[in-house]
Amino acid sequence: MKPLFPLFAALALAWAHGASAQELMRVAPAPASDLAATPGLQTTIFAGGCFWGIQGVFQHVKGVTRAVSGYAGGTMPNPDYESVSRGRTGHAESVEVTFDPQQVSYGTLLQIFFSVALDPTQIDRQGPDHGTQYRSALFVANPDQARIAQAYIAQLDAAHLFRRPIATTVGTAPTFYPAEDYHQDYLTLNPTQPYIAINDIPKVEGVRKLFPFYWRAQPVLIGG
Numbered sequence: 001m002k003p004l005f006p007l008f009a010a011l012a013l014a015w016a017h018g019a020s021a022q023e024l025m026r027v028a029p030a031p032a033s034d035l036a037a038t039p040g041l042q043t044t045i046f047a048g049g050c051f052w053g054i055q056g057v058f059q060h061v062k063g064v065t066r067a068v069s070g071y072a073g074g075t076m077p078n079p080d081y082e083s084v085s086r087g088r089t090g091h092a093e094s095v096e097v098t099f100d101p102q103q104v105s106y107g108t109l110l111q112i113f114f115s116v117a118l119d120p121t122q123i124d125r126q127g128p129d130h131g132t133q134y135r136s137a138l139f140v141a142n143p144d145q146a147r148i149a150q151a152y153i154a155q156l157d158a159a160h161l162f163r164r165p166i167a168t169t170v171g172t173a174p175t176f177y178p179a180e181d182y183h184q185d186y187l188t189l190n191p192t193q194p195y196i197a198i199n200d201i202p203k204v205e206g207v208r209k210l211f212p213f214y215w216r217a218q219p220v221l222i223g224g
Contacts (some may be wrong), residue, residue, distance in 0.1 A: 034107030043098050055187065069183045121167055
């Protein structure tokens with residue numbers, strides 16, 4: 001588990017790594033291309049630093065029916081947190097999102113992700129967390145998702161939304177491994193933990209403020 005920093009230490013880390021979560025947030029333009037609102041649930045996987053915050057963001061998005069913290073993109077079968085944390089398995093801390101495309105489109109999920117969830121220009125890190133396990137990646141479920149994700153990244157780069165080129169990669173993950181139970185619903189269960197309060201609560205607030213139409217006050221939780 002990530003260390004429980006004293007509040008002053010966590011603040012020092014946040015300041016040392018540049019812009020705060022609030023400063024990075026802005027409403028990214030809607031995707032120029034999106035997928036049709038077909039019936040039935042779909043899944044996709046997002047990686048962008050610590051999975052606690054990414055899970056918390058999508059648990060508050062209307063149309064998301066499940067968001068699971070876990071590991072994707074690596075080579076070691078059945079990884080655990082300790083092995084992934086060493087950065088030797090190739091996995092990224094990730095969140096598998098199940099959603100109803102008739103309520104929220106894949107393109108809208110991408111828009112929310114790039115607007116509030118991370119700084120997509122950082123390489124193999126996110127804020128105070130360093131290593132390939134904290135890289136920014138989209139693990140797509142099919143070629144259609146890949147096409148929309150790649151087109152949207154190109155669109156954002158062309159619009160110069162960020163100060164540097166987007167480093168987020170697009171690919172497939174052969175297997176998604178759910179993380180240990182103590183990582184699930186972590187943001188909701190520990191909102192005042194200093195790491196969460198500084199790095200992740202602002203992301204959830206970003207969904208509420210910037211995407212009110214898609215905001216759900218009660219998160220969809222793994223623990224029910």
